[in-house]
Amino acid sequence: MLHTLSISELSAHLAARQVSSVELTRHFLARIERLNPALNAIITLTAEAALAAAAAADHRLAAGERGALLGIPVIHKDIFCTDGVRTSCGSRMLDNFIAPYDATVVARLKAAGAVMLGKANMDEFAMGSSNETSYYGSVKNPWDITRVPGGSSGGSAAATAARLAPYVTGTDTGGSIRQPAALTGVTGIKPTYGRVSRYGIVAFASSLDQAGVFAHSAADAAAVLEIMSGFDPLDSTSVDAPVPRYGAELAAPAAAGGPLAGLKIGLLREFFDGLEARNAALIHDALAVFRSLGATTREVSLPHLPLSVPTYYVVAPAECSSNLSRFDGVRFGYRCAQPKDLLDLYKRSRGEGFGAEVKRRIMTGTYVLSAGYFDAYYLKAQKVRRLITDDFRTAFESVDLVIGPTTPTPAFKLGAKLEDPVTMYLNDIYTIGANLAGLPGMSVPCGFVDDLPMGLQLIGPHFAEGKLLNAAHRFQQATDWHAHAPRGYE
Amino acid sequence: MSGSEKCALARSFRIYMSLTRQDVEKIAQLARLSITEPELPVYVTSLSSIVDFVAELSRVDTGSVEPMAHPLEGQQQRLRPDVVVDHDNHEKYQRNAPSVQADLYVVPRVIE
Numbered sequence: 001m002l003h004t005l006s007i008s009e010l011s012a013h014l015a016a017r018q019v020s021s022v023e024l025t026r027h028f029l030a031r032i033e034r035l036n037p038a039l040n041a042i043i044t045l046t047a048e049a050a051l052a053a054a055a056a057a058d059h060r061l062a063a064g065e066r067g068a069l070l071g072i073p074v075i076h077k078d079i080f081c082t083d084g085v086r087t088s089c090g091s092r093m094l095d096n097f098i099a100p101y102d103a104t105v106v107a108r109l110k111a112a113g114a115v116m117l118g119k120a121n122m123d124e125f126a127m128g129s130s131n132e133t134s135y136y137g138s139v140k141n142p143w144d145i146t147r148v149p150g151g152s153s154g155g156s157a158a159a160t161a162a163r164l165a166p167y168v169t170g171t172d173t174g175g176s177i178r179q180p181a182a183l184t185g186v187t188g189i190k191p192t193y194g195r196v197s198r199y200g201i202v203a204f205a206s207s208l209d210q211a212g213v214f215a216h217s218a219a220d221a222a223a224v225l226e227i228m229s230g231f232d233p234l235d236s237t238s239v240d241a242p243v244p245r246y247g248a249e250l251a252a253p254a255a256a257g258g259p260l261a262g263l264k265i266g267l268l269r270e271f272f273d274g275l276e277a278r279n280a281a282l283i284h285d286a287l288a289v290f291r292s293l294g295a296t297t298r299e300v301s302l303p304h305l306p307l308s309v310p311t312y313y314v315v316a317p318a319e320c321s322s323n324l325s326r327f328d329g330v331r332f333g334y335r336c337a338q339p340k341d342l343l344d345l346y347k348r349s350r351g352e353g354f355g356a357e358v359k360r361r362i363m364t365g366t367y368v369l370s371a372g373y374f375d376a377y378y379l380k381a382q383k384v385r386r387l388i389t390d391d392f393r394t395a396f397e398s399v400d401l402v403i404g405p406t407t408p409t410p411a412f413k414l415g416a417k418l419e420d421p422v423t424m425y426l427n428d429i430y431t432i433g434a435n436l437a438g439l440p441g442m443s444v445p446c447g448f449v450d451d452l453p454m455g456l457q458l459i460g461p462h463f464a465e466g467k468l469l470n471a472a473h474r475f476q477q478a479t480d481w482h483a484h485a486p487r488g489y490e
Numbered sequence: 491m492s493g494s495e496k497c498a499l500a501r502s503f504r505i506y507m508s509l510t511r512q513d514v515e516k517i518a519q520l521a522r523l524s525i526t527e528p529e530l531p532v533y534v535t536s537l538s539s540i541v542d543f544v545a546e547l548s549r550v551d552t553g554s555v556e557p558m559a560h561p562l563e564g565q566q567q568r569l570r571p572d573v574v575v576d577h578d579n580h581e582k583y584q585r586n587a588p589s590v591q592a593d594l595y596v597v598p599r600v601i602e
């Protein structure tokens with residue numbers, strides 16, 4: 001079955017002409033048609049353009065060209081601008097917005113011969129942890145359609161878990177790749193801030209936003225990240241540093257003391273406070289696997305980490321209120337009917353175009369930045385952000401990477417946390433720290449609780465994506481949690 | 491500590507008052523958001539609980555800590571040569587505009 005093959009296997013099949021890109025594309029389009037109605041993971045299907053791109057990829061393959069992603073289908077989170085294709089960001093505000101250019105991530109993958117099948121559902125403007133704030137309705141978790149897939153990249157995660165594409169792009173501002181990856185049993189990586197260009201990604205919180213990828217294994221994620229990453233003059237915070245050959249690093253032969261000999265892993269003490277015993281046991285089982293592979297483990301403490309949620313819910317809304325001021329009903333996006341004056345046009349276009357959670361975040365941000373409150377909230381949060389970052393720096397003086405659970409619990413029921421925003425926010429307690437410090441983070445499947453997948457999170461120092469991917473890859477060679485598919489989607 | 495316990499704790503410190511109806515109306519005005527009458531009490535409650543929740547930060551000793559605005563602080567802001575690289579794409583961009591006349595964005599009259 002084509003949807004069970006890895007990216008390298010698909011690439012080999014395409015190179016050997018055992019399958020064409022058009023056949024592969026038709027296979028995944030048929031799966032989307034059959035399986036997506038129950039999931040609502042895909043909100044725009046670009047079947048015609050996909051078949052044309054696949055035919056073009058087949059020409060390149062026939063001419064002898066080779067590439068890790070050439071002719072392989074992809075789905076993009078609907079936060080990435082796609083030239084000529086609606087880019088809604090899950091919002092009524094952009095329901096009619098046809099992007100006039102490609103995001104750099106999209107352009108890079110397109111140049112590599114990726115075939116876009118469509119766009120994935122998401123929390124509105126990437127604000128949410130359950131994919132229930134989308135204007136296009138909630139996404140269902142393929143492991144149990146009465147549960148959430150996580151958010152904000154919930155459509156990307158559900159599409160990956162349901163094998164609707166070999167890999168799917170996402171973005172992560174406070175956990176929006178790692179948390180849904182954990183809740184849907186797939187592999188997800190958020191690289192270092194600045195590693196992947198933010199150009200053409202609808203901005204939420206500019207000092208935290210970073211793009212990454214969902215895939216079925218660390219090896220697949222490595223192949224994609226290698227192509228997504230790299231310097232982009234169009235993003236002022238893009239980092240001008242060479243991109244390592246992540247894929248090649250994973251293929252390196254194992255050292256004498258085991259494939260992870262010499263690797264020092266820190267277990268995050270704060271992540272186990274109040275964690276249910278069955279969930280903690282899965283992490284300890286994973287640690288035993290890492291030790292069997294030659295790694296050493298020790299406990300590390302990040303004393304300020306419990307403050308990451310309140311810090312984030314000052315910094316992110318502040319940046320969001322500033323970024324989303326561009327939606328004014330004048331140049332693009334939703335405009336209210338019959339505005340009586342300019343102020344009315346602004347207020348009603350924004351009031352009617354944005355959903356409840358987005359308005360809540362804009363107002364939180366407006367409040368913490370307003371005269372008289374700036375020092376008490378925003379400046380204070382920026383100071384605590386440094387304390388959290390310093391904790392990580394200290395930890396990385398004694399260990400190479402830190403691990404812990406990705407989420408406190410497996411996927412929760414649809415609607416369970418909609419009433420109280422603070423309860424919803426606390427779901428991101430383990431993932432936010434990496435965003436505040438700009439660190440690379442990754443989630444890999446590590447077992448099941450009540451038949452629902454749980455994720456193991458790995459966080460490394462800046463630009464340690466290679467180390468994370470390698471540790472995750474060796475873990476996946478020794479375990480098969482990542483190979484499980486939800487029933488009905490095998 | 492659960493979220494609600496944290497809120498209760500923050501409230502007991504009485505550092506910040508929860509928001510009033512008038513506060514939320516003022517914030518919405520600053521943010522240029524129309525809020526309907528039935529929405530207003532919902533925002534008063536939820537924004538108050540968020541403000542109480544983040545008030546926990548006030549208990550942290552940050553004495554001489556420098557605020558951190560950017561996760562990669564060592565990085566210098568780049569400058570590029572001052573040459574024109576953008577092309578005129580206004581026709582393409584204005585296809586997304588709600589109202590355009592003679593290549594100009596149309597808004598309600600602002601000057602009498």
